[in-house]
Amino acid sequence: MTEAARHKPGTPCWVSLMVHDLDATQEFYGGLFGWSFRPGPQQLGPYVRALLDDEEVAGIGRLPVDRGLPVAWTPYLASADAGATAEAIRCSGGTVAVGPLDAADAGRMVICSDPTGAVFGVWEQAAHLGTAVGGRPGTPAWNELLTQETDAVGKFYKTVFGYELEPLASADLDLVTLKAGDRPVASLHGVGTALPRDRGAHWMTWFEVADTDDAAHRVTELGGQVLKPPRDDADGRHATVADPEGAVFTIVRSAPR
Template identity: 40%
Template sequence: MPTRDNPWPQGTPCWVDCSVDDPGAARDFYARLLGWDVLDSPPEAGGYLMAMIDGRPAAGIGPKMGDMPMPSVWTTYFAADDADAVAAAVQAAGGTVFVPPFDVMDVGRMFVAADPAGGVFGVWEAKSHTGAGIFNETGAYCWNDLHTTAYAPSQEFYRQVFGWGFDEIGGGGMVYSTFNDPDGRPMGGFADTTGQPGSDMPYWLTWFQVSGTDDALARATELGAKVLMGPDDSPFGRMGVVAGPQGEVFGLIDTNVTIGG
């Protein structure tokens, strides 16, 4: 299975977590949907929960931070060799750093930011927590893509911040690209959502691998989620998009079931 023990290269999606009003309820939902073993963290972690698959960290669940109202969300984190340097690059490229980089005990250094169009993401500089230890495996995240109406400007922003290259792979009226590491390997995607319903606010969408998309969507519904899209077949897998019981949006995909596969 795909696993990792070392820090991820800079610019790679390295971690995902959800912020919700009731972490305990989210713990039960995702454990039953994705088979996670969700562990408590030390008291100083502020109620943050660690989701494990086969003993490896897969994702996090935590309470919403601060006093301002905010929706429940999944956040994609990108690896940084130096979080402070990446924060400076975000600001230089026209993005917003909500809180300057800060240490999370001895596990890492992080900040949360938004691109100029408003797409929110996190940045993680690994210390004792190197990020996801399992990926592209049933129950783990397998893809992250930005849904935005500011397609070309967003590409330029992330190119400046992380040095990504892009390959346009859309077709049939869909505008979509992968963002790639320096060797040209795809790490995630960008989707142009111009003209689509509910496309006023850009967002990063986390996709979790499942074995059987239809069954996973039915199970999510039984557990109180709402199916927003799908199931649909694609060259990448059979997929659907879900809003969890607390409103957080995420994708489910079976990459083993593809058009023509």
């Protein structure tokens, strides 16, 4: 399934990771997902694009040595106008930390956070359209915001990106699907006091794998950690893991749709 087309505004179109040791991180994800790497763009500093069969799937950059920023995967949401989206984020109670910033002819980017503090990016596509392939092991499968409760933050994302909000009809689970048009593109998951105190609200990127148990074992072999072991639910078999620098993500063998 190719994703190399212009994404509808609000659709997650890219994921990026900023780390301290770029070389070691490439070794980890190359070993886990079979990624190869290509440099660029230079405007983002030391930065590489991860490839599967020469198709771009994600980006990894080096953190400035004098900045104590967290190491975390960040999803980018597509925008037709990064400047207008940045203004909408500010007016809706969010914070714009970086940008809009031109990345040569690739496009324009914004790094921001929602009112709960969860960090995400905005990408206005030009030459770089974002993740070029999906549905295969080693590609982003889903993005989910983990937060205390979904009501207020759902209104923020609806206002900024025009999502349709589809709450799950359950008294036990606070889960809202974000839909761009009629397509589910991401979710909000209210976990109450189960939200980690050391992380706060945050976006979680899920990556497809061929076998969740094998991939979890490979994570530990490569120097990472398994934080929640493989388990089954309606989405498939998934595990929560962290890379050697502590970036948390989910690996999943998605259930057939």
